[in-house]
Every structure is written in structure tokens, then in C-alpha cells.
Amino acid sequence: MPELKTIGRKSISFVLNGKPVVAEVEPRMLLSDFLRQELGRTDIHVGCEHGVCGACTIRFDGRPARSCLMFAVQADGHRVDTVESLATQEGALNDLQRAFRTHHGLQCGYCTPGILMSAEAYLEGHPDPSEAEVREMLSGHLCRCTGYVGMVRAILATAKARKDGKAAAE
Amino acid sequence: MSAHAGAGKYLGRPMERVEDATLLAGRALFCDDQPTRPGTMHAAILRSPHPHAKILAIDTQAVLKRKGVKAVLTGKDIQAETDPFLIVLRKPMDQWALAVDRVRFVGEAVAVVVAEDRYIAEDALDDILVSYEPLPAVIGTMDATKPDAPLVHPLVGSNIPSTRHFTYGDPDKAFAEADKIVELTIDYPRNSQTPLEGYVVVADYRPDEKVFDVLSNFQGPFTVHPVMSKALRCKGPQLRLRSPAYSGGGFGTKQAMFPYIVLMCVASKKLGAPVKWVEDRWEHLTAAIAAPNRVIKAQAAVKKDGLVLGLRYEQFDDYGAYLRPPMPGPLYRQHGIMTGAYDVKNMTITNHVVMTNKTPSGMVRGFGGPQIYYSLERLMQRVAVELGLDPLDVMRRNLVPRGSFPYRAAAGALIESGDFQTAIANAAEEGGLADLKRRRDEARKQGRLYGIGYAAVVEPAQSNMGYLSTINTVEERHKAGPKGGNVAYTTVSVDALGGVSVTADSLPQGQGHATILAQIVADELGLHPHEITCNMERDTQRDPWSIATGNYSSRFSSSTAVSGQIAARKIRDKLARIAAQNLNVTPDKIEFANGKIFARDNPDDSIRFSRVAGTAHWSPSELPDGMPPGLSEIGVWSPPELEPPNDADQINTSLTYGFVFDFCGVEIDRDTGQVKIDKYVTMHDSGKLLNPLLADGQVYGAFGWGVGCALHEEFAYDKDGSFLSGTFADYLCPTACEVPEPIILHMESPSPLTPLGAKGIGEGNCMSTPVCLANAVADATGAKDLRLPLSPSKVAALIQGDEPPPPAGQAKAALPPMAGGRGLVGEGSTLVPAAPEAVWQTLIDPKSLAKVIPGCHSLDLVGPNRYRAVVSLGVGAVRGRFEASVALSDLEPPKSALLSGDLLGPLGTAAGQGKVTLVPEGGGTRVSYAYQVVVTGKAASIGGRLLDGATRLVVNQFFKRLVAQTQGGAPGGALFWDGIKRMLGIGS
Ligand code: FES
Numbered sequence A: 001m002p003e004l005k006t007i008g009r010k011s012i013s014f015v016l017n018g019k020p021v022v023a024e025v026e027p028r029m030l031l032s033d034f035l036r037q038e039l040g041r042t043d044i045h046v047g048c049e050h051g052v053c054g055a056c057t058i059r060f061d062g063r064p065a066r067s068c069l070m071f072a073v074q075a076d077g078h079r080v081d082t083v084e085s086l087a088t089q090e091g092a093l094n095d096l097q098r099a100f101r102t103h104h105g106l107q108c109g110y111c112t113p114g115i116l117m118s119a120e121a122y123l124e125g126h127p128d129p130s131e132a133e134v135r136e137m138l139s140g141h142l143c144r145c146t147g148y149v150g151m152v153r154a155i156l157a158t159a160k161a162r163k164d165g166k167a168a169a170e
Numbered sequence B: 001m002s003a004h005a006g007a008g009k010y011l012g013r014p015m016e017r018v019e020d021a022t023l024l025a026g027r028a029l030f031c032d033d034q035p036t037r038p039g040t041m042h043a044a045i046l047r048s049p050h051p052h053a054k055i056l057a058i059d060t061q062a063v064l065k066r067k068g069v070k071a072v073l074t075g076k077d078i079q080a081e082t083d084p085f086l087i088v089l090r091k092p093m094d095q096w097a098l099a100v101d102r103v104r105f106v107g108e109a110v111a112v113v114v115a116e117d118r119y120i121a122e123d124a125l126d127d128i129l130v131s132y133e134p135l136p137a138v139i140g141t142m143d144a145t146k147p148d149a150p151l152v153h154p155l156v157g158s159n160i161p162s163t164r165h166f167t168y169g170d171p172d173k174a175f176a177e178a179d180k181i182v183e184l185t186i187d188y189p190r191n192s193q194t195p196l197e198g199y200v201v202v203a204d205y206r207p208d209e210k211v212f213d214v215l216s217n218f219q220g221p222f223t224v225h226p227v228m229s230k231a232l233r234c235k236g237p238q239l240r241l242r243s244p245a246y247s248g249g250g251f252g253t254k255q256a257m258f259p260y261i262v263l264m265c266v267a268s269k270k271l272g273a274p275v276k277w278v279e280d281r282w283e284h285l286t287a288a289i290a291a292p293n294r295v296i297k298a299q300a301a302v303k304k305d306g307l308v309l310g311l312r313y314e315q316f317d318d319y320g321a322y323l324r325p326p327m328p329g330p331l332y333r334q335h336g337i338m339t340g341a342y343d344v345k346n347m348t349i350t351n352h353v354v355m356t357n358k359t360p361s362g363m364v365r366g367f368g369g370p371q372i373y374y375s376l377e378r379l380m381q382r383v384a385v386e387l388g389l390d391p392l393d394v395m396r397r398n399l400v401p402r403g404s405f406p407y408r409a410a411a412g413a414l415i416e417s418g419d420f421q422t423a424i425a426n427a428a429e430e431g432g433l434a435d436l437k438r439r440r441d442e443a444r445k446q447g448r449l450y451g452i453g454y455a456a457v458v459e460p461a462q463s464n465m466g467y468l469s470t471i472n473t474v475e476e477r478h479k480a481g482p483k484g485g486n487v488a489y490t491t492v493s494v495d496a497l498g499g500v501s502v503t504a505d506s507l508p509q510g511q512g513h514a515t516i517l518a519q520i521v522a523d524e525l526g527l528h529p530h531e532i533t534c535n536m537e538r539d540t541q542r543d544p545w546s547i548a549t550g551n552y553s554s555r556f557s558s559s560t561a562v563s564g565q566i567a568a569r570k571i572r573d574k575l576a577r578i579a580a581q582n583l584n585v586t587p588d589k590i591e592f593a594n595g596k597i598f599a600r601d602n603p604d605d606s607i608r609f610s611r612v613a614g615t616a617h618w619s620p621s622e623l624p625d626g627m628p629p630g631l632s633e634i635g636v637w638s639p640p641e642l643e644p645p646n647d648a649d650q651i652n653t654s655l656t657y658g659f660v661f662d663f664c665g666v667e668i669d670r671d672t673g674q675v676k677i678d679k680y681v682t683m684h685d686s687g688k689l690l691n692p693l694l695a696d697g698q699v700y701g702a703f704g705w706g707v708g709c710a711l712h713e714e715f716a717y718d719k720d721g722s723f724l725s726g727t728f729a730d731y732l733c734p735t736a737c738e739v740p741e742p743i744i745l746h747m748e749s750p751s752p753l754t755p756l757g758a759k760g761i762g763e764g765n766c767m768s769t770p771v772c773l774a775n776a777v778a779d780a781t782g783a784k785d786l787r788l789p790l791s792p793s794k795v796a797a798l799i800q801g802d803e804p805p806p807p808a809g810q811a812k813a814a815l816p817p818m819a820g821g822r823g824l825v826g827e828g829s830t831l832v833p834a835a836p837e838a839v840w841q842t843l844i845d846p847k848s849l850a851k852v853i854p855g856c857h858s859l860d861l862v863g864p865n866r867y868r869a870v871v872s873l874g875v876g877a878v879r880g881r882f883e884a885s886v887a888l889s890d891l892e893p894p895k896s897a898l899l900s901g902d903l904l905g906p907l908g909t910a911a912g913q914g915k916v917t918l919v920p921e922g923g924g925t926r927v928s929y930a931y932q933v934v935v936t937g938k939a940a941s942i943g944g945r946l947l948d949g950a951t952r953l954v955v956n957q958f959f960k961r962l963v964a965q966t967q968g969g970a971p972g973g974a975l976f977w978d979g980i981k982r983m984l985g986i987g988s
């Protein structure tokens, strides 16, 4: 890693939701703050800034990551995805998002974007999870409103629908 | 189906939410996402590291010299610009938005820095020098009631600013006639549902109009609005509070942000620019709010068959350092319903308000209910145990009898409808209670620890705003004039093209109020809910005033929703009259459906909804005679049943009363003490359900928090006042692995008091679940005294007794024990490639030692082997500058030394000692160390895991530097992570 001075700005470029971003940032700026405050993203939230709640979860080169535990400079040369990346077409919700709505998987919705990022990444690697596995995956997130029931159902239903859809397509 | 049934095409059905698309796309604008004016400055708050101290001086000179810093405010500025907050009790307990002269809890706001961005503002806090004179603190609730306790508010002369005694029926006779008196003392902990989004305030003072324009996620909007405007010395309309439509959870807690609103208003006024403040998690957990912890001494006078003749409660409700309005609400909010689901006519209640050096208490979901039902339902379980009866039989024997509704409870609640017996019978049947009992018997046969718990709760909703006046005596109330009621407002407007919009007073925080209003209005106007636009923002300068509006006491279903229907019906009536004229029928024949208006017996001859709306706007001359123009109607709803307390101190504290009955099975791991929820059934009679999908959502959510309260969550304090739960790694919220899916059952006894027949449903499980789980643990273990949260260590102690001391061989010889705070211990060793003499020289020479200590700014010799150091320390979310004093003793050059020291700074204090031994090894030196540090204040709140990790990091850095130093050079770069205390430990 290049050595950084604590003052001054560093220029970075990375790919956010498929589009290039070029910016100058202070080395100490958190990635979560950069995304929210400098880029105006509203699809990641900050709930603890110490890596426990998961509200700030993004996908970093495809893997779920806590953006509050990263500096913006670490994104340099990488790929970052937020909820916007889920939309299959401009402005539409994908099947997972729709399942959250059907199963009342959110209330205040503050935890939701982070959870969607983890769940989407998880389903890519685990197309047929059990309820216990989904709960285990969700344990990296805190939701204070819902008691988790709706989102567990939504994720399981999405996995099943995707599997059935695949089976039907084959 | 009752005449009140609200079911329509949409209302009463499980509909998806109209709010969700925006939230799921991540495009909802929460408060922090809202645009601010260019030039908006950012605030950071300096907070007290002490639970109780005098502020001797605050030096802010250095702060203003920092680049980017615009202003700094202290208590003096606040005193000059504001009046102290009004409080419910007339007692000399002044409180301001910043501490004045004295701090009374760890985390109390002491100063504010306003700067160009939040990073600069937070950095600048380091430069504020506050001199404190620590005072003895009182933390334990019962400790505070002792005659020699330190006084939190000396002018009050006592830590109990209010005591009231109430008698209902003839309790003396009941207790004299009892076969047995069953007693229990409850110590209910502090907790809060801690929304994921913290407080956000943007204040913009407009000098020309003298208006404080505030955007915040305050959940008022009018609760305590007068408290704020009085403090700011302005008229109500000059304090304009705006709240966005989306809020990241509230659960009552976002009422307690009002001191920060006032604080940012003053900052904006002083600076002449908008000021924004975003609370962080540490601030929220430490200083925002907690439900009051409560000690309850409860007694039941019972007959042999389990009949309860009378109850006695003595309650000590702990409000922490300040009584912020509407405190002491939780002590009185449930007053009318203190007998719960039981027909008990004789009762005494003694209520004490207690002050301690903890975070001020405030509104949290359940609002006194969790505390009350914990004591009542634990007591019922004890009655059964002590009489050798089945707990459910005891509960049944005492229920309010079937057919006795409306039922007036001893302390005044008017339970308007219900059938508790049927609810319990249905729950037992549909929930499989008999099966669960077999499961328990089976488990016990195998020697496993298994228990069944029950809880019955009467769930109140829509508070009577007069409840808090019960704290005053009858004479005081006569003087002040009666207080009661609860008013709700909704406005429905239709534009010239038939577009329908709704605004309402409820300030939702995730409950889905917009969806239900859309369902109600759509039903009335024959439209689809997605055609109704609900704007849930609020603006106190434009929206109608009522102290009752906002989001609390599960009021929406029985108040705002009703006003929504009233407003929609006014619109409907107008449109029906216009259409009737065109269709040549009388208005009572008119129907609305599918965007059309038509006569019931001639549906083919219809007019489009939009067309009729257009007529109302564009052709006033065609309006029926006497019809006022315009299509914007306000629905106002205030139920008459909410009367002020009467002269017998009876108060109907709520409008509606639902019923919740829960039972559960838990298994306890004998080795770990972990409580596993095997099965949980929760039966709700909440009257008519407006949207069953959302109603269940409320139950799941309240249940989730109930599990947290029962097993995980507590704001913990050390005896010395240190706060120990400042991160989500310390304040443990249950995850999806800890919250099982409960089985929800419903029954519908409509409320005759509200036109939609709906009662509340959002708080029942906050009250029932903690005690239901505790009762199951009691059943499994036979324990009487259970203190929540039932963490594995506590439960293990219950079933195994206290942990035995480690066997002699494993005991650490190390260091004498130290008292108080959060203790950290560690040991280890490292090989340094230099002779012991060289290492020794490095350690005792102040110049070289300064280079070895990570983050050390200066190190001065102040006496023989005594040093004073200034060091920067940062652990996780907290950081600051410390002054440390360090002494070396027991010197055995070049073999060993004992190092002791303490440090003082904005993060609190630390004291530690460590032993260092140097042993030659292979041409170098093996440096071994053992340290022990006690941390208090802010640093203590960030918890073991972070502190331990940071400690190890600092220890490693220390030794890296030691290696480098003994080889004749310092390691490159400034290392800024340091945990001084460690160092003290290590350095030793
Ligand atoms: S904000 Fe990043 S984990 Fe909580």
C-alpha cells in the first residue's frame, strides 16, 4: 500500500455501480462518509460506525464489506456496489427487493440497504440455503424494528423462486 | 362482525406498503440525507467523563485558533441565551442544554464546537480544557434513597423529589383476610430499543423573523415543543420544527432529543449560519436516553385457591441525572391499569421518583409497561409456586370476568371490550399448550432444564394526556385545572384532476402509517391505495397544534387513522352531493368505486371521480346550495372517554385496551447457562386489525426487542459511575440467530370507543415477552429472584452457583486486585535484541522512554523515577489527549521494576500497574510483562473487546519501538493508535 500523509488530499478512482468515480479525498475520510457526504448516496446508511450493525454494508469487489471500517482511499482501483446495482433496469426493484416488500421485511428501512447487499451476495454463493443458514448470514446485521421474520421469509422465497425459475428455464 | 368493523375493500386486508419501493431502492431521504443550505456548519459535542463533578473552568482559547473552527459554546453561553427547561415537578432541579457548573452523568454535554466539517469539529474537542473536581456519585437506585447518599441535585435536599401514595378499595382488609402474602422485589434494568438511526438536528436561525427553523428527526412534533420554545424565550410559532417523512426508527427515544434541538438553535443564532449535528452511536448509547430502571416491591394477598384479594406496589423509578419532560411519565402512564388483566379491587401504590448519576431516562416503547408487567406477572407465577398451583390456573382464577366489559379497573382504566378467557383458551388450543407441556415433561425426564412461562397483559393505547397530572395531589390538580384528552388531525385534499393527497399528524418511524391512511382514504373514495399520496412530513408552523400529535402510545390506529376516515368522509360527502345533483338522485344513493361515482341502483350511469373533483374546483356556481367551496378537509378526532383524573385518584390512562396472552417453552443449557427459546406463542386481541400484515410486523418487532430485554440488553454501569455499554459490541442487540419466529394468533374484540374498532398492537410484546421468558426460566430453574437480562453467566450462576475459584496451579501470581471501572489484564513477553542493561537504560531514561511510548507528545521527569506524560489515545470510536503520571518502583536494575500510574483526560481516567522483568536470553533480553488497568469514564464504555484489542495493539507498538530504540533508532512514522493505560501497564 502506498504511504499516505495524514493531511492533504489523495486522488482516487474506482467503479461505483458500474460507473467510474474520480475524486480527491482526505486520507482519513471513511468510505461510508465519502459515499454519503461527498457522492450523496442515500443507499447506504450509518448506524454505528464501529462495524457491528451492518447498515453501511456495500459490496467491495463483489464481497460484502462494512464501508464504515474502510477509508475512501482503499476504494482506489476497486469496484464498489450499493443498492443501486440491484436494479435490473433503471428504477425497478429486483426480485429480492420485491420479496422484502411482499413479506414485510422492513419497517423503518434504515437497515435494509445493507441487508440487501449481504443477502444478494450470499444468494449468489448459496442458491439453496436453509432458514438457519439465512439467519446465520443475517446475524452480521442488526435490525431494531422487525424481529427479522419478514426478511428471513423474503430471502428464502427469493432463493426458491430463483431456483424454480432456473429449473423451469432448463 | 361489529357495527364498528372497519373492513372495506382495502382496510382490514394484508396490503403491501406504499412506503417500501423508495426504501428498498435506497432512495428514501432520512434526516441526514436531506439537503442543507450551502454554508451549513457541523457541530461536535464534548461530553463529561465523570458521573458527577464540579466544572471549575473551561478553557476554549486554543479551539478557536484551529483552522476551520467557527464557534465554541459552553454552559455560560447557554445560560445567557436560554432559560432552564421546564420540568414536571416544581423542584429546584435546573437543567440546560449544556452542563452548567456541574456534570451529573457520564456523557453529559459540556461544550459544543462548530466547524466546517464534522471531522474538524471532532478533532477540535481535544483542545477544550475542562477542569473538573470529581464528586462522589450515586449509581444504584436504592443507594440513592439512603440518607447519606450523595445528592444529585443538592437544592432539592433529597434524591427522591416526588413520592405519592394511592389507595384503592380496602387493601388493609384484603391483606388481613389473606391466607398468604406473596412478596417479590424486582430490579428491572435500564434498556432502550436504540433505533439504528441516531438523532439528527439542523438548526437555522432566521434573525429577521426571529425564527428558529429546525429540521430534525424529532418525533414530537408538539410534545415538549412548549418546553423548547420557553427555553429559547420565543413564542411557539417562532420555533419551527420540521420532520422528514422517513425516520430510521424511534421507539419513543426520538422524543428525548429536545435538548439538542435547543442547543443547535443557540449555536446557529450565535454563529449566524445553519448548524448540523449528527449523533454517533457512542453518544446515543451513552447519553441519549434509557427506559427508567425500576425497583418494585410487590405483594399479593392471596387465598389458598390462588384468588388475589389485594396488591401492594412500592415503586422506585430511576430517572437518572435529570427529570426531562415528560418524565416521570413511565411511572404514571400505566397507572390506571396497574391491576393488569386481573379483577383485583384492593390495591395500594407508592410511587417514588429517584435521581441518580446516570443518563436521564425517557420515553421508550412500552413506557413503564415492561416494568409493571414484569412485577405483576412474576408475582402471579410466585403465587402459583408458593401455593403449589398451576400458574395458568392462578391467572385464570383472577381474570376480569367474561361479559363484564366495559370494566372499570381499581385505579381507573376503562377496559372497553375483550374476552380474556376465550383468548387464553384459543391460544392454548391453537398454540399447542398441551403438547408443549408434554415436551417439558419429556425433557425433564431426560434430566434437561426446561421451563414453561406465561404472561397476560392488557395493552393500553392512545394515552390520556392528563395521566401525568396524577402525580399531583387532588388539591394541586384543582388549582391547575383539569388536563385530559387526546386530539388527532388528518387532512385530505383533492385537486382539480382528482389527485388525492393526505397529511397526518402521526410522524411514522417505520410503522407504515401512510399505507393504512391510503387504505382508509381509498376505501372511502373508491380509489386504489396507490392513487393516494400521503405526505407524512410535519411542520409545526403550518400544521394544527395538539400536544397529543406525534408517534407514541400506539395511538395511530385509534386516533390518527380515525381522523383520516373523518376527513375522507367529509370529502366523500361533498363529492356525493355534487354527483347526486348530476345524476338526479339523493346523495345517500351515491357510491364510489374504481375511480367512478354512480347511483347504487344504476351503476352504468357513472361520472369519473376526477370530473366531479374538477366541478368542485372550477365551477363553484354548480355546487349544491350552501356547500362551502374547496376540496380540502381536516378530520379532527378526540374521544370523550379520556377524562382527567378524578378526586379518588382514578385515571383512565388510555383510550383502548387490548389483550395479549403469551406462553413459551425454554431450555437452558446446563453447562453454559444459555437460554434457548424452544417455542413462543403470542395471542393478541387488538380489536379490528387495519392491516394484518403490518399488525403482525408490529408484533414481531416488539417481540424481537422483548427477547433482547429478557436475554441480552442492558445499559450497564459500574459502581463508580463508569458507563460500560457504549458500543453495539457491549450493548447487545439480538440478531436473527437469537430471535426465533413466534407463533402469532389473533382474536378481534372491536373497540366500541373508536369508529374503526381498532386498538393498539405495537407495544404489547415489549411488556409480555420479557416476563414470559423470565417465568419460563423460573419454571426451569425454580429460581425466585431473576434479574434481566438473563445472560448465560447469570443463568449459569443460578443453576451452578457462583463460579469456583481457579485451581491453585492456574491462579495467576501477578498483581494485587484493583477496584472499580472496567478492568483489563494482560501478560506476555517479547525478545529484544539488546542486553538487559541497554533495555533498562531505555526504560528509565525519560528521553528514550518518550520515544518508546506510542502517541507520546511529551514526557517530563517530575521527581525521582516519576514522570508526567501527555499522550494521545484512540480506541474505536473514542479518542482524546491524556495527561499521565507514571512512577517506577521496586527497581531491581537491570532485572525488574514495578510501574504504576494513572491518567486523566476527556475519555475518563485509568489507573494501572505492571511488572516488567528482564531476563538475558541468547544475547538479547526477554522482556516479560504483566499488567492490570482499570478504566473509568468514556473509555470504559467502549467495551472489553475493543479495549483488549487496542491494548494488544499498543503493547505491540511499544515493543516494536523498544526494539528499534535499543537498536538506536525510532521506528518510522508517527503511530497514533495508543492506549495509554496499556502502556502504563506495559511500560511496566
Ligand atoms: S455503520 Fe458500519 S457496521 Fe454499523
Ligand code: FES
Binding pocket: A105, A106, A107, A108, A109, A110, A111, A112, A142, A143, A144, A145, A146, B196, B248, B249, B510
Ligand atoms: S427496519 Fe428499522 S432497523 Fe430494520
